[in-house]
Amino acid sequence: MTAATPLQARLAEARAADRAALIGYLPAGFPDPASSIRVIEAMVAGGCDVIEVGLPYSDPTMDGPTIQKAADRALAAGTTPADVLRVVEATAATGAAALVMSYWNPIDRYGTERFCADLAAAGGSGTITPDLLPEEAGDWFAATDAAGLDRIFLVAPSSTDERLRSTTAACRGFVYAASLMGVTGTRTQVADTAEKLVTRTRAATAETRLPVCVGLGISTGAQAAEVAGYADGVIVGAGFCQRVLDAPDLDTGLSAVRAFAEELAAGVRTRR
Amino acid sequence: MTSAPPAASADAGGHFGRYGGRFSPEALVAALDEVAAAWETAKNDPEFQAELAELLGSYTGRPSPLTDARNFSRHCNGARVLLKREDLNHTGSHKINNVLGQALLTKRMGKTRVIAETGAGQHGVATATACALLGLDCVVYMGEEDTRRQALNVARMHMLGAEVVPVTIGSRTLKDAVNEAFRDWVANVDSTHYLLGTVAGPHPFPTMVRDLHFVIGAEARRQVLDRTGRLPDAVAACVGGGSNAIGIFAAFIPDTEVRLYGFEAGGDGVDTGRHAASITGGSPGVFQGTRTYVLQDEHGQTVPSHSISAGLDYPAVGPEHAALADSGRAAYAAISDAEAMEAFRLLCRTEGIIPAIESSHALAGARKIGAELGPDATILVNLSGRGDKDVTTAATYFGLVDQTEEPA
Numbered sequence: 096m097t098a099a100t101p102l103q104a105r106l107a108e109a110r111a112a113d114r115a116a117l118i119g120y121l122p123a124g125f126p127d128p129a130s131s132i133r134v135i136e137a138m139v140a141g142g143c144d145v146i147e148v149g150l151p152y153s154d155p156t157m158d159g160p161t162i163q164k165a166a167d168r169a170l171a172a173g174t175t176p177a178d179v180l181r182v183v184e185a186t187a188a189t190g191a192a193a194l195v196m197s198y199w200n201p202i203d204r205y206g207t208e209r210f211c212a213d214l215a216a217a218g219g220s221g222t223i224t225p226d227l228l229p230e231e232a233g234d235w236f237a238a239t240d241a242a243g244l245d246r247i248f249l250v251a252p253s254s255t256d257e258r259l260r261s262t263t264a265a266c267r268g269f270v271y272a273a274s275l276m277g278v279t280g281t282r283t284q285v286a287d288t289a290e291k292l293v294t295r296t297r298a299a300t301a302e303t304r305l306p307v308c309v310g311l312g313i314s315t316g317a318q319a320a321e322v323a324g325y326a327d328g329v330i331v332g333a334g335f336c337q338r339v340l341d342a343p344d345l346d347t348g349l350s351a352v353r354a355f356a357e358e359l360a361a362g363v364r365t366r367r
Numbered sequence: 368m369t370s371a372p373p374a375a376s377a378d379a380g381g382h383f384g385r386y387g388g389r390f391s392p393e394a395l396v397a398a399l400d401e402v403a404a405a406w407e408t409a410k411n412d413p414e415f416q417a418e419l420a421e422l423l424g425s426y427t428g429r430p431s432p433l434t435d436a437r438n439f440s441r442h443c444n445g446a447r448v449l450l451k452r453e454d455l456n457h458t459g460s461h462k463i464n465n466v467l468g469q470a471l472l473t474k475r476m477g478k479t480r481v482i483a484e485t486g487a488g489q490h491g492v493a494t495a496t497a498c499a500l501l502g503l504d505c506v507v508y509m510g511e512e513d514t515r516r517q518a519l520n521v522a523r524m525h526m527l528g529a530e531v532v533p534v535t536i537g538s539r540t541l542k543d544a545v546n547e548a549f550r551d552w553v554a555n556v557d558s559t560h561y562l563l564g565t566v567a568g569p570h571p572f573p574t575m576v577r578d579l580h581f582v583i584g585a586e587a588r589r590q591v592l593d594r595t596g597r598l599p600d601a602v603a604a605c606v607g608g609g610s611n612a613i614g615i616f617a618a619f620i621p622d623t624e625v626r627l628y629g630f631e632a633g634g635d636g637v638d639t640g641r642h643a644a645s646i647t648g649g650s651p652g653v654f655q656g657t658r659t660y661v662l663q664d665e666h667g668q669t670v671p672s673h674s675i676s677a678g679l680d681y682p683a684v685g686p687e688h689a690a691l692a693d694s695g696r697a698a699y700a701a702i703s704d705a706e707a708m709e710a711f712r713l714l715c716r717t718e719g720i721i722p723a724i725e726s727s728h729a730l731a732g733a734r735k736i737g738a739e740l741g742p743d744a745t746i747l748v749n750l751s752g753r754g755d756k757d758v759t760t761a762a763t764y765f766g767l768v769d770q771t772e773e774p775a
Contacts, residue, residue, distance in 0.1 A: 153669040154542065154655065156549045157392050163536055175666055199390055200653040204667030226390050226656075230380065251394035253556065258396065276394055277554040 101192035102220035102245050102268045105144045106306045106327060115323035115363040117142055118308060119356065120196060120332030122149035123182040124174025125165040130345055132185040137349045138335060139189040141356025145328070146186045147223060150179045150197035157198075157225050159280030165336040176205050180217045187218030194247070194268075196223040207234050211242035221245025221268050229265035236265070247271050250296055252288040259299040269306040269328060272296055274313070280333045282312035285321050293325050319362030329363050376620075376687065381570020381657075384693065387686035389569040390653045395549075398556045403571035405476050410578060415471065422467050423582065426500070427457045431583075433590040436748075438717035443734045445742030449599065450720070450750045451587045451615060460723065460752030461583060461611045462493040462564060468579035470497035473560040480504040480559040484548045486513055486541035487677035487725075488520025489752060490564030495529035505529040508547045510540040513677060520756060538671045541681050545655055565608025566685030569656030573685050580614025583749065588618045591747055601626040601736050604749040605728040606699065607643065607679035609688045611751035616697060626698070629688060630732035632674035633701030643672035644701040645684040646692045659686040675704040675760065676724040678752070706731040708764055711754065723752030724760065 099107070109116035119138040125131050135146050151169035155162065179195065186193035195214060202210050202224070214222070221244040227235065229248055239246040245268025250259055253276060263270045272293055275286035289309055296307050309322050310330030314337075319329045338355055342348030381387045389399065409415040423429040432455065436448040453461040473481055481503045485491030491507040498505035507524055511533040514521050524531050537543035545568075552561040566573045566580075584602075591599050602619050604612035606629035619625045634642035642648055645660040652661035654669065662670040662682035672682040691697035702710075707724060710731035714722050722730060726749070733746045740746075754761065762768045 152667075153537070154546055156546045156655070157553070159550070160536070167537075170668065200661070200663070201667035203653055204663065204665070225392055226653075228389060228391065228393065228396065231388050231390060249393045251392070251396075253394055253397040255397065258393070262393065273392075273394055276556060278550045 098243070100220040100243070100245050100268065101187065102145060102194060105192045106269060109144060110306070110327060114366065115326055116144040116308070116328040117319070117356070117360050117363045118145040118147060118328050118330040119143040119335055120147040120149060120330065121335055122151045122162070122166045122169045123179040124151055124169030124172050125336065126168050126339060126345070127172040128174055128178040128182065131169070131182055133345065133349060134335070134339055134352055135182065135186050136189055137353040138356050139191045141353040142360025143191055143356055145192045145194065147194045147196040147330070147332070148179060148182050148186055150176065150195055150201050152198040152201055155198065157278055159278040159333065161281070161333040161336050161340070162279050164340060176201060180213055183214065183219045184217040192220045193218060194221050194223055194245070195219055196225070199224055199227045207238040208241070211238040211244055215242040215244055219244065221247060223247040223271055225249055229262055232265070249273055250292065252276055252292050256295065256299065259296055263296060263300045263305055266305060269308045270296060270300070271330070272307050272309045272326070274309050274311045277311065279311060281314035281337065285318050286312060289322065290325050316358035316362035319359045320365035323363040323366045329359065331359055377574050381574060383687045383690035386658050386689040387570060387573055388658055389656065390658065391569040391656045392553060394553050395556065398552070399569055399571065401476060402560070402575070405472055406571055406575045409472055409475060415475070419468055419471060423464070427463050427467065428455060429582065430586045431455050433587060433594060436718050439714055442713050442717065443737030443746065446737035446740060446744040446746050448733055449591060449594070449745065449747050451583060451747060453583060453611065453749060453751045454720070454722065454726070454753035458493045458496050459755065460489045460493070461580060461614060462490045463496070464582055464614070465564065465576050465579040465610060466490070466493040466497045466562060469560065469562045470501050470503060473503060473562070474501060476560065478558055478560045480506070480555065481562050482506045482508065482548050482551050482559055483562045483564060484508050484541065484544035485564065486510070486544070486680055487756060488513070488517040488524070489678060489756070491529070491531070492520055492523050492527070494562050495524040495527035498529065499527045506551070507531050508534050508544040508551070510538070510544050511535045512539040513541065516677060517756065542655070542669065565610040566613050566687060567608045567655060567657055567659070567683060573657065573687055576610055577613045577617060577687060580610055581617050583611065583614035584616060584618030587615055587747055591745070595745055598622055598625050599747040600740055600744040601628060602747045603628045603630065603729045603732045603736060605679060605725050605751060606631050606684060606688060607681045607725065609685040611749050613685060613687055615747070615749040616691070620696060627691070627696065628732055628736060629697055629699045630702045630728045631699060632676055632679035632728060633703040634673040634675070636703055637701045641673040642701060643674040643680050643682065645682060646688065646699040647701045651689065654683040657686045659689040660684050660692070675707065675764070676728065678723065678725040679728065700732065702728040702731045708761070710734060711761060712765065720750070721754035721758070722750055723754045724757045726751045
């Protein structure tokens with residue numbers, strides 16, 4: 096049995112406190128590499144337990160317009176995988192658990208073993224790979240195991256029970272439940288597919304009690320509270336990016352980000 | 368009319384050796400599985416095959432003829448050049464073969480809405496056509512840049528009842544249209560089929576689209592045998608995503624004495640970095656759902672492609688081509704914009720055929736093969752599309768627009 100990662104520790108703490116964990120996403124390098132660290136510090140100061148550090152990619156097929164814009168800005172600012180790892184290091188230094196969220200090709204290109212070793216060395220807990228299916232992930236299992244990293248795959252409302260079983264069995268840390276059939280971005284209400292998926296996923300993980308965290312379309316404290324009623328973690332991304340995009344300057348953006356994180360942090364402690 | 372699709376060259380997961388497979392969001396797995404299962408059933412169903420064959424015959428105009436290009440041959444070192452005339456198909460290119468098959472499959476799956484991506488507009492027009500014929504709703508994603516360059520094809524799609532959505536993110540070209548189509552699909556998968564236009568993307572698209580274009584090579588192989596009494600020495604096709612090339616190659620892959628040549632878009636030259644030659648100038652990676660050769664930088668970010676031909680202007684290639692390149696069964700080389708346009712001009716003047724600029728890459732390639740194999744060789748060229756859509760580009764390229772504006 097390997098030692099618990101910071102991610103596993105944060106999720107266990109939240110579970111012990113009978114609340115959901117708050118997981119915030121930001122592309123590294125958005126709006127530029129140095130400023131992205133300050134945004135993440137504001138997210139953690141406002142109450143994020145876990146940060147998904149995005150590796151910005153040129154072809155983000157699962158992201159809606161807001162995160163596309165943020166990733167474009169990060170790439171235009173010259174963000175490289177080395178910058179991403181520096182942001183991970185700074186994130187881990189805040190006390191929050193740091194994950195990397197990346198489309199597969201940049202990791203494939205970097206080299207899976209080297210990526211895992213460097214991520215672990217930077218203090219990262221693991222990865223979320225939204226376009227890597229477990230059946231294509233042979234080398235990835237060995238590389239993440241060797242580095243002691245958590246390995247998070249996604250399940251969706253369209254997943255069959257059989258796939259819920261096999262995909263959650265491939266996960267370590269938590270399983271990312273996509274609340275709806277669609278891309279990232281804010282929505283006016285939580286999809287009614289979310290709770291049903293969590294229930295089905297829990298049935299598939301009855302033995303391991305793998306934490307189930309829900310993302311896509313959650314962007315208010317009330318929505319966070321609603322999802323916290325049935326999930327172990329609430330994942331928010333576009334709402335943070337939008338506040339930075341809307342702000343006339345970085346300091347205004349940081350205040351808005353922190354206030355938003357506080358609103359969500361209150362939500363995950365309410366559990367409606 | 369149609370011949371049986373080839374035996375599977377991919378494994379059950381759609382892998383061609385180390386290439387292919389499925390790199391997609393979990394949310395699309397159920398839909399991809401549904402398409403794969405529907406296609407497996409349909410391709411072995413005589414009723415489906417009869418329906419498709421009837422359309423290919425009476426609507427598309429198959430079999431497409433084989434033309435002996437006797438005059439153009441003089442510009443190929445005297446080698447005999449046989450043109451497979453996919454340009455004479457309804458809607459003007461090979462694209463309709465795949466589109467009709469997938470549109471019929473859409474109806475079998477009980478879906479009512481079709482989405483598609485298009486670059487030059489050929490696949491979009493073919494898809495809009497099939498949807499008009501079969502009563503399906505149609506939305507075509509097209510890079511904003513391309514909607515401007517190909518305004519006439521946008522108008523054609525509108526006339527056929529399709530909605531054309533300009534894509535205003537990323538590089539605003541074909542690859543971004545594909546991204547946007549995937550985003551639409553994941554949100555509307557219950558009602559919608561994504562009618563992908565080439566042999567790329569996640570499994571089952573590379574094999575299904577190949578199967579639907581197999582008719583090109585099956586017809587051509589028979590026609591060449593009937594005409595010449597033997598197999599050709601070489602088969603040439605242009606390669607962007609690679610659907611017309613796989614379509615004509617597939618029938619000849621077992622004929623190991625027949626050389627297969629794929630010609631990629633070399634743009635300003637592969638060494639300039641401004642090209643779309645994914646195999647010649649790219650490296651293996653994962654892009655838009657499949658493992659294949661990709662134009663990418665050292666960090667795995669996609670590098671924008673460049674070609675005078677919008678239909679070849681794509682930064683990756685179908686995974687089966689990647690496998691054929693690595694195994695050496697097919698050879699791939701780049702043709703520059705200038706070489707393609709010279710071949711375009713030659714075919715117009717010597718044969719009275721205006722080829723698509725895409726297909727002109729294959730014609731330029733045939734000239735090189737002729738130089739290599741000599742005057743006794745027979746070269747089968749897939750003339751994948753006609754050049755009506757390219758007249759503005761060609762007129763600008765050759766300075767014809769300025770000439771007509773000058774006083775005589």
